[in-house]
Every structure is written in C-alpha cells, then in structure tokens.
Amino acid sequence: MAHVYVYSPSGAVRDRSAFKRGVARLKALGHEVEVDPSALASWQRFAGDDDTRLAAIGRAAASGADVALISRGGYGLTRILEQIPYKAMARAIERGTRFVGFSDFTVVQLALMKKAGAVTWAGPAVCEGFGATDAGDAAEGHGGLGSANGQGGPDEIMLACFDDMVSGSSEGTGWRLPAADIAALNGKDGLVARQAPLWGGNLAMVLSLLGTPWWPEVKGGVLFLEDVGEHPYRIERMLLQLLHAGVLARQKLIVLGQFTEYSLSVHDKGYSLAKVVAELRSRLKVPVLTGLPFGHVPTKVLLPVGLPVDVLVEGREALVLWGHQH
Secondary structure, three states: OOEEEEEOOOEOOOOHHHHHHHHHHHHHOOOEEEEOOOOOOOEOOEOOOHHHHHHHHHHHHHOOOOEEEEOOOOOOHHHHOOOOOHHHHHHHHHOOOEEEEOHHHHHHHHHHHHHHOOOEEEOOOHHHHHOOOOOOOOOOOOOOOOOOOOOOOOOHHHHHHHHHHHHOOOOEEEEEOOHHHHHHOOOOOEEEEEEEEEEEEEHHHHHHHOOOOOOOOOOOOEEEEEEEOOOHHHHHHHHHHHHHOOOHHHOOEEEEEEEEOOOOOHHHOOOOHHHHHHHHHHHOOOOEEOOOOOOOOOOOOOEEEOOEEEEEEEOOEEEEEOOOOO
16 A cells, blocks of 8 residues: 655654554555654653654655654644754655644644645544544544544544545545534535635644744635634634734635534633634635534544645535545
8 A cells, every 4th residue: 555654743652552553553454654763752742852853754754655644743843843854845745755644733734835835634643543442542632532433443534535645536525514604605605715725724833833934825725724622712812813914814715623622611601612603704704614524533534735725515515626636
C-alpha cells in the first residue's frame, strides 16, 4: 500500500498503548510503517526538546514516504515556527509525500501554505485515529471514542478517507446539513464556492497565527474550523476576533466542524454553540455551514489544505469537491 512515516512534532506520546495499536493497525492495513527514532521521546510536555522535534520533521521530509503522519497533537509547533524546514517539506510534497495531521499541526499546514503554496492534508493522528479504542486513548481531547459502528477501534469513515487519499482517489466529501443551516441559506442551492482555496483547521491554532509572518492572506477562500475543550463563549470570542480583523468577510464560505468536550453551566441560561453560530450569521454576509465531520472526533474526513475546492449545496447535503488527486 503506502510507506507511512510516523513522527512526533508536538506533544509527548502519553498513551504508548494507543501508539502501538495505531502502528500495528497501519501495518495490518498493508502499509509499510517507519517510526521516527524520537517518536516516543519526552521532554517536559513535548515529544523531545525543540531541536529534537525539528530534527524529526526534517527526517520526515527526507524519508521519501508516501505519508508523513504525526503521532498526536497537543502543543509545541508554535515554539519552532521560525526553524521549521519549509523548503524541505515543500520539496517532499512535490515528490509525493502527503503530510497528514490536525490540531497543533494546523500552524505548520498554514505556514506551508503561506511560505510555499504547498498542499497538506488535515486528517487523523496515529494515537487518536488509528490507535483508538472504545474509550479515550489520550489526554486533552486527543483520544477517541472509537468507531461510529460501536465496535471500537478506528472509525470506518476515517479509514476509508485515508485509503482514498493514499490511493490518490480522494475527490471530495459530503455531509447532511442541520435544519438551521438550510433556513439560514434562504433556499439558496447549488454552488456556494467555486475554486476557492480550502484552509483552516483548529480554531485556536488558526487564530494564533493572525498578525504573524506565517499567516496566509487568503481571500475568497473556504475557511473550515474546529476545536476541543473550548466553551462556546471562548469559541465566539475567537470567531469575533477573526471577524473584527476582516478575515471572515474576505472568505467565500465559513465551514464549522466539530466543537467538542466542553460543559455548559447554569450561568449560561440558554447561551450555547447554536447561539454563537446565530450571532456570527447576524454579523456576516458570508454563508456559514456547520456539521462538517472533522475535529477531535472519531469520524474525521481528510481535507486538502491549500487546494482549490468547489462547494455545493444540494437539498440537505453539502459537498466539498476537489477532483482527482495524484
């Protein structure tokens, strides 16, 4: 199948059982798995000190692998943005390596988009994706509750999307829109974005780049966002910062994925994520779609960050299409 290079550019792997399960399942799927020598390193909360993780990224870029797959997210890449070997990663992408990750990896994906115009894939990590069981595998929202089929293990939709990416047959994804989205569109159907660059990822990580040299100045794009462990008021605050900075109004479409692992309190008095979305729509002319199956959840589609996409609304269905990938 594919040569998969597993490395750890962010947080330390805390659940080694999940890591081992993930590697074993990738092998069981027929992939040749190469594990970076520092994949299980640990220094403070990180997978090795900054130099160790930079070296791991360099080895991933030089590996010649079909897929370079992060072990987990967490935190750590913001510390080393100045030193990341973007040119080496871009050359690897030109040679056919697909860099896959999400969460903390968002900042590298957007920096690569800015620095090199390179396409990466928003998708699973080893521990929370391929190493998932029917209980959370790792701390801080980077675990997984297993498959949507209730049997535990990696999610079947995620596996199918990963296989499509590996084979080069990944052409798009779709999902059913909530009734509130249909109402907000006022009956608008058909194409809502044409050949618009797809970009985004974890909301907190996207926001962390605003005003920095690694911020991609995307106009007329499709911005997708997700997050974990953030109360709706914090989600609203981050979205409003992007709104006040003019980022949201410059897009063709905003697509919200999954926002999970937060608790409402009696003090919210009806304030909810749905109210956040309604408030955003009241301030923005750009359409906002919700329910994208992407985030810190088992059912996770793979999305090509930096690639132009078409977005269609057909009845209750939304489709993001990017055509055949080689």
